[in-house]
Amino acid sequence: KAGVTQTPRYLIKTRGQQVTLSCSPISGHRSVSWYQQTPGQGLQFLFEYFSETQRNKGNFPGRFSGRQFSNSRSEMNVSTLELGDSALYLCASSRQGQLATNEKLFFGSGTQLSVL
Amino acid sequence: AQKVTQAQTEISVVEKEDVTLDCVYETRDTTYYLFWYKQPPSGELVFLIRRNSFDEQNEISGRYSWNFQKSTSSFNFTITASQVVDSAVYFCALSEARGNTDKLIFGTGTRLQVFP
Numbered sequence: 001k002a003g004v005t006q007t008p009r010y011l012i013k014t015r016g017q018q019v020t021l022s023c024s025p026i027s028g029h030r031s032v033s034w035y036q037q038t039p040g041q042g043l044q045f046l047f048e049y050f051s052e053t054q055r056n057k058g059n060f061p062g063r064f065s066g067r068q069f070s071n072s073r074s075e076m077n078v079s080t081l082e083l084g085d086s087a088l089y090l091c092a093s094s095r096q097g098q099l100a101t102n103e104k105l106f107f108g109s110g111t112q113l114s115v116l
Numbered sequence: 117a118q119k120v121t122q123a124q125t126e127i128s129v130v131e132k133e134d135v136t137l138d139c140v141y142e143t144r145d146t147t148y149y150l151f152w153y154k155q156p157p158s159g160e161l162v163f164l165i166r167r168n169s170f171d172e173q174n175e176i177s178g179r180y181s182w183n184f185q186k187s188t189s190s191f192n193f194t195i196t197a198s199q200v201v202d203s204a205v206y207f208c209a210l211s212e213a214r215g216n217t218d219k220l221i222f223g224t225g226t227r228l229q230v231f232p
Contacts, residue, residue: 033219043207043222056219088159105220107153107161
């Protein structure tokens with residue numbers, strides 16, 4: 001069974017540009033979450049999608065957005081990139097997105113974004 | 117506010133030594149879930165264990181063991197007879213029991229280096 005797949009693995013952009021990252025969850029998983037990992041702030045929750053709807057959102061500016069498609073694949077977009085957006089962006093999936101039901105989050109290897 | 121503290125930034129041991137990674141959490145919820153993840157250099161977060169707040173039984177899995185103490189809000193992780201392959205960053209995480217969303221609050225991680 002394939003794990004969570006994130007593309008691309010590495011990305012280099014310049015300030016002001018926008019970027020789109022992609023995440024394919026484990027087959028059968030309908031919940032997809034995104035996390036940002038930086039040396040200074042650690043791992044921070046961005047948002048979570050289930051059945052094409054955003055159910056939860058972290059404390060990030062509106063430049064960070066996402067969406068989920070009918071096949072549960074998800075994309076996140078960052079517009080008007082800033083130097084501080086350089087980070088490892090991790091995607092995680094689970095079946096229903098309900099940790100209360102003994103679910104686990106499975107993570108991908110991430111997309112390393114560098115903003116120059 | 118919910119918070120996870122991993123006071124040990126980095127630990128270095130020699131192979132075959134036992135090592136304990138500390139995790140202290142804060143939450144107002146009476147029901148919550150605790151996790152440990154391992155992040156090898158590849159970047160992917162690998163799930164190690166999940167513990168429900170109403171289950172204080174300690175767990176052992178091979179060389180890994182976890183000590184959950186609600187009285188001190190701690191969920192410590194011990195590796196017995198460490199190996200070089202155990203070298204990674206380890207994260208402790210806390211989830212909110214809000215019903216229908218996956219959101220983890222991570223500690224800042226402990227980098228474990230095991231030398232041969």
